[in-house]
Amino acid sequence: MSQTIELKLAVGRLHTVKPCDICGGCTDKVSTFCEGRTSEGRHVVVCETCLMGGKDLIELNLGNRIEFLRSLTGKLKIPTLPASRAKK
DSSP states (O other): OOOOOOOEEEEEEEEEOOBOTTTSOBOOSEEEEEEEEOTTOOEEEEOHHHHHHHHHHHHHHHHHHHHHHHHHTTTOOOOOOOHHHHTO
């Protein structure tokens, strides 16, 4: 049985852009967004666009993002950093 992750509305002091874990977009320099932590301690952020779309849009966006990420498996050819940059 999977554990429920409770997310709460967060109000930041500064208008900060944060990456959305649901759709892959970002918050849009807003002071209010939604965030929480998994039982493993991973930070989870939901942007205002996903929040305004409601549960159905969140589920759709999350499903699309999972499908996209799975489609990348074994297909990425990523260059390595020069040794001088990798150490920094």
